[in-house]
Amino acid sequence: MFSFESFLDLPLIWFGLIATAIFLYVILDGFDLGVGILFPFAPSDKCRDRMMNSIAPFWDGNETWLVLGGGGLFAAFPLAYAIIMPALYIPVTLMLLGLVFRGVAFEFRFKASGNSRILWDYAFHFGSLGATFMQGMILGGFVQGIAVDGRNFGGNPLDWLSAFSVMTGLALVCGYALLGSTWLIMKTQDTTQGWARKCAAYVLIFVALFMALVSLTMPFMNEGVKKLWFNLPNSLILLPMPLISAASIVLLWRDLKTHEEYRPFFLSLGIFLLNYIGLGISLWPWLVPYEVNLWQAAAAPESQSLLLIGTAVMLPLVLTYTGYCYYIFRGKTSHESTY
Amino acid sequence: MIENLDPVILARIQFAFTISFHIIFPAFTIGLASWLAVVEWRYLKTGDEIYREVYRMWVKIFAVTFGMGVVSGVVMSYQFGTNWSVFSDKVGNVIGPLLGYEVLTAFFLEASFLGIMLFGWNRVSRKMHFASTVIVAFGTLLSSFWILAANSWMQTPQGHRVGEFGIFYPTDWLQVIFTPSFPYRLAHMVVAAYLTTAFVVGGIGAYYLWRKRHVKHARVMFGMAMIMAIFVAPLQPVIGDLHGLNTLTHQPAKVAAMEGLWETQRGAPLKLFGWPDQQQERTKYALEIPKLSSLILTHELDGEVKGLKEWPRDERPPVAWVFWSFRIMVGIGILMVATGFIAAVLFLRKKLFDTRWFQLWCMALTPSGFIAVLAGWFVTEIGRQPYIVYGALRTADAVSPVVGPNIALSLLAFIVTYTFVFGAGSYYILRLIGKGPGTPNNTYGDHGIKTPPLATNLGSETGGGKNV
Numbered sequence: 001m002f003s004f005e006s007f008l009d010l011p012l013i014w015f016g017l018i019a020t021a022i023f024l025y026v027i028l029d030g031f032d033l034g035v036g037i038l039f040p041f042a043p044s045d046k047c048r049d050r051m052m053n054s055i056a057p058f059w060d061g062n063e064t065w066l067v068l069g070g071g072g073l074f075a076a077f078p079l080a081y082a083i084i085m086p087a088l089y090i091p092v093t094l095m096l097l098g099l100v101f102r103g104v105a106f107e108f109r110f111k112a113s114g115n116s117r118i119l120w121d122y123a124f125h126f127g128s129l130g131a132t133f134m135q136g137m138i139l140g141g142f143v144q145g146i147a148v149d150g151r152n153f154g155g156n157p158l159d160w161l162s163a164f165s166v167m168t169g170l171a172l173v174c175g176y177a178l179l180g181s182t183w184l185i186m187k188t189q190d191t192t193q194g195w196a197r198k199c200a201a202y203v204l205i206f207v208a209l210f211m212a213l214v215s216l217t218m219p220f221m222n223e224g225v226k227k228l229w230f231n232l233p234n235s236l237i238l239l240p241m242p243l244i245s246a247a248s249i250v251l252l253w254r255d256l257k258t259h260e261e262y263r264p265f266f267l268s269l270g271i272f273l274l275n276y277i278g279l280g281i282s283l284w285p286w287l288v289p290y291e292v293n294l295w296q297a298a299a300a301p302e303s304q305s306l307l308l309i310g311t312a313v314m315l316p317l318v319l320t321y322t323g324y325c326y327y328i329f330r331g332k333t334s335h336e337s338t339y
Numbered sequence: 340m341i342e343n344l345d346p347v348i349l350a351r352i353q354f355a356f357t358i359s360f361h362i363i364f365p366a367f368t369i370g371l372a373s374w375l376a377v378v379e380w381r382y383l384k385t386g387d388e389i390y391r392e393v394y395r396m397w398v399k400i401f402a403v404t405f406g407m408g409v410v411s412g413v414v415m416s417y418q419f420g421t422n423w424s425v426f427s428d429k430v431g432n433v434i435g436p437l438l439g440y441e442v443l444t445a446f447f448l449e450a451s452f453l454g455i456m457l458f459g460w461n462r463v464s465r466k467m468h469f470a471s472t473v474i475v476a477f478g479t480l481l482s483s484f485w486i487l488a489a490n491s492w493m494q495t496p497q498g499h500r501v502g503e504f505g506i507f508y509p510t511d512w513l514q515v516i517f518t519p520s521f522p523y524r525l526a527h528m529v530v531a532a533y534l535t536t537a538f539v540v541g542g543i544g545a546y547y548l549w550r551k552r553h554v555k556h557a558r559v560m561f562g563m564a565m566i567m568a569i570f571v572a573p574l575q576p577v578i579g580d581l582h583g584l585n586t587l588t589h590q591p592a593k594v595a596a597m598e599g600l601w602e603t604q605r606g607a608p609l610k611l612f613g614w615p616d617q618q619q620e621r622t623k624y625a626l627e628i629p630k631l632s633s634l635i636l637t638h639e640l641d642g643e644v645k646g647l648k649e650w651p652r653d654e655r656p657p658v659a660w661v662f663w664s665f666r667i668m669v670g671i672g673i674l675m676v677a678t679g680f681i682a683a684v685l686f687l688r689k690k691l692f693d694t695r696w697f698q699l700w701c702m703a704l705t706p707s708g709f710i711a712v713l714a715g716w717f718v719t720e721i722g723r724q725p726y727i728v729y730g731a732l733r734t735a736d737a738v739s740p741v742v743g744p745n746i747a748l749s750l751l752a753f754i755v756t757y758t759f760v761f762g763a764g765s766y767y768i769l770r771l772i773g774k775g776p777g778t779p780n781n782t783y784g785d786h787g788i789k790t791p792p793l794a795t796n797l798g799s800e801t802g803g804g805k806n807v
Contacts, residue, residue: 001509001510001511001512056454056457056458057454057455057457057458057459058454060405060406060409060450060451060453060454061447061450061451061454063409063413063450064442064446064447064450066413067412067413067416067442067446068439068442068443068446068447070416070417070420071416071435071438071439071441071442072439072442074416074419074420074427074431074435074438074439075431075435075436075438075439076435076439078427078428078430078431078432078435079428079431081419081420081424081427081428081431082420082424082425082427082428082431083424084420085417085419085420085421085424085427085739086420086421086424086739086740086741089421089739089741089745089749090745090749092417092420092421093421093749093752094752096413096414096417097752097753097756099410099413100410100411100414100756100757100760101756101760103406103409103410103413104406104407104410104760104763104764106406107402107403107406107407107764107767108403108763108764108767111399111403111767111770111771112767149740151428151504152424152425152740153424153739153740157741157742157745299431299432299435300432300508300509302432302508302509302512303431303432303433303435303436303509306436306509306512307435307436307439307440310436310439310440310443310444311439311443314443314444314447315443318443318447318451321447321448321451321452322447322451324451325451325452325454325455328454328455328459328462328463329454329458329462
């Protein structure tokens with residue numbers, strides 16, 4: 001049996017890989033779900049067709065990153081997977097149901113007509129909204145800590161539900177709406193684009209607000225987090241992060257008032273990345289906060305090694321052809337059905 | 340009352356419900372993707388527009404089916420953790436990487452190139468489009484490879500050791516992936532998926548022929564489906580027989596349940612029908628053919644077959660489920676082989692495309708593949724109970740520490756959602772079938788059909804206007 005244990009810190013590598021997969025899921029499905037959140041507020045049916053067409057070729061691939069996140073966690077950190085899933089049983093189930101509605105709405109909407117089309121419009125919207133809100137609550141429930149008993153979840157079914165997790169749920173809804181609206185600025189023109197600009201500016205205010213709120217609440221919930229951010233010299237080393245975040249928000253705000261088409265989307269991605277890294281630093285090295293760290297939760301070195309070979313070969317390939325698909329469907333989308 | 344619900348039973352029902360719903364879609368898309376690749380290849384080769392129109396009709400049905408497969412599949416990838424967390428903790432080291440490989444090698448491939456397959460007609464060359472279809476087909480096969488490897492390990496585990504806390508550790512990956520039951524299960528399932536698709540496509544083709552609509556397209560569908568029925572359907576009993584012999588070696592209790600056999604005996608009869616009674620330990624009202632069971636299982640008239648009484652009561656699977664599911668599967672298999680035989684005879688008499696009763700026969704068999712696939716999975720999954728990892732981990736010991744009401748409510752939510760969503764999906768697929776191939780490309784038809792297809796048909800069949 002081969003294993004790279006002797007010369008690689010496998011759990012650390014896998015932590016990095018899964019963190020990357022989850023981040024890619026968040027930004028990629030984030031703009032899909034964001035488009036769904038904004039969907040019913042669009043000015044016309046033609047706009048809605050355009051919005052849908054702008055993400056139809058991608059959503060399936062984007063959602064696959066969620067499967068990789070879940071499957072990867074199961075394979076590389078089975079203990080963490082076995083504790084987190086029962087702890088977040090209700091929001092995970094509701095998220096999955098939301099994604100079911102969102103996913104099928106893509107196919108059904110193109111085939112439906114009249115009233116049933118409106119039904120799928122709403123299925124798409126509420127599916128996206130519900131899945132996003134639940135993902136935010138999952139994040140909140142995760143960050144606030146999970147009770148562990150032996151090798152099992154040791155808390156109550158509703159432990160995840162709190163004012164904090166409701167706040168992170170709302171925050172993520174605004175965050176995805178920002179990604180969705182800046183995506184639309186990039187992929188559409190005329191009326192839809194103008195409307196998307198207004199939406200983006202509006203949700204950006206809330207995004208900034210929630211970022212400040214979450215950043216301020218977290219240190220008060222956990223001693224470790226407080227020590228990390230509010231002790232010298234850490235504070236000085238970490239200072240660039242909030243500063244760059246603030247600068248990105250200001251720059252994005254100004255871009256939304258000009259004719260920039262591409263930069264707003266990439267600035268939004270940047271804001272997500274900074275938040276994600278900030279969260280990662282705060283939670284380090286916990287995989288089940290604040291009970292099981294990433295080395296304790298790791299699968300057998302042989303298992304992590306086997307999957308690492310596959311990942312080293314496949315991940316670059318996956319990224320290449322995912323990029324190729326985005327390239328094929330580059331440019332502005334029309335409202336016409338293309339298949 | 341709700342507090343007293345048994346989490347194990349509920350988690351099992353939930354898994355059975357969600358996986359049964361899910362398997363319907365892959366069972367169809369595995370075959371459909373390969374068939375679409377063949378149709379597109381014929382189009383590129385001959386330039387015949389008929390093939391292109393057939394492709395464009397079925398690719399829409401493929402998209403709806405695939406979408407439902409994806410969303411019900413995402414649910415599965417999280418259910419291991421929500422309902423079966425102890426299982427995940429204990430065997431994650433062994434089957435986690437197999438599922439990881441499935442996502443990395445298959446899911447991304449399918450999902451990415453499906454976009455090109457559906458929306459890429461005017462954006463990529465014909466060759467690139469054809470390549471995308473082939474890649475998607477290949478992806479579905481890769482996916483079945485990994486998921487069946489994982490399932491087969493749970494049926495006939497090997498290549499592992501059990502360490503502290505009952506955690507499984509891999510000792511030999513090739514043994515883990517290529518377990519004794521894997522080659523048979525893979526072959527049996529892929530052929531089942533191809534036949535399922537063939538009978539759906541054939542049934543729809545027969546429907547068009549019967550209604551005398553889209554006749555040229557229908558001949559392509561029906562003809563190609565009958566090729567599968569003639570040449571592939573007879574393979575399935577052979578593979579099934581080999582699979583059964585393999586099961587007899589590794590999971591004899593499952594075979595005893597399939598046969599409804601309680602006493603170990605030489606020259607065991609084949610029970611055609613009967614009612615296995617778990618409590619009384621016998622199969623009531625059995626209709627038997629002497630010695631046939633021994634002949635099939637041991638290939639000897641007086642071969643010994645083990646009965647269920649060889650195992651203590653708490654080691655036996657629920658016999659009636661296994662017994663009846665097996666009969667349904669085999670019955671449909673026989674009907675499929677018969678279809679191939681009739682089709683061959685009709686073809687030789689040059690009457691394949693205009694025998695009315697045979698068109699009705701094929702229409703009736705349209706959903707047969709799905710029923711057979713489900714029944715087959717019921718046999719193999721219920722037949723290995725009470726184990727989740729055969730002989731090594733009991734199902735009852737694998738469930739999450741989640742309370743009954745949680746599972747009961749989520750089960751209810753899944754039932755309501757799936758019924759609604761997949762009901763709608765079936766409705767849209769039926770509508771696509773009703774519309775048929777060769778309708779204008781733009782789905783918002785400008786000068787397309789103005790009267791509903793049904794009305795047009797009534798008119799043409801009654802000679803037009805007579806019934807006005």
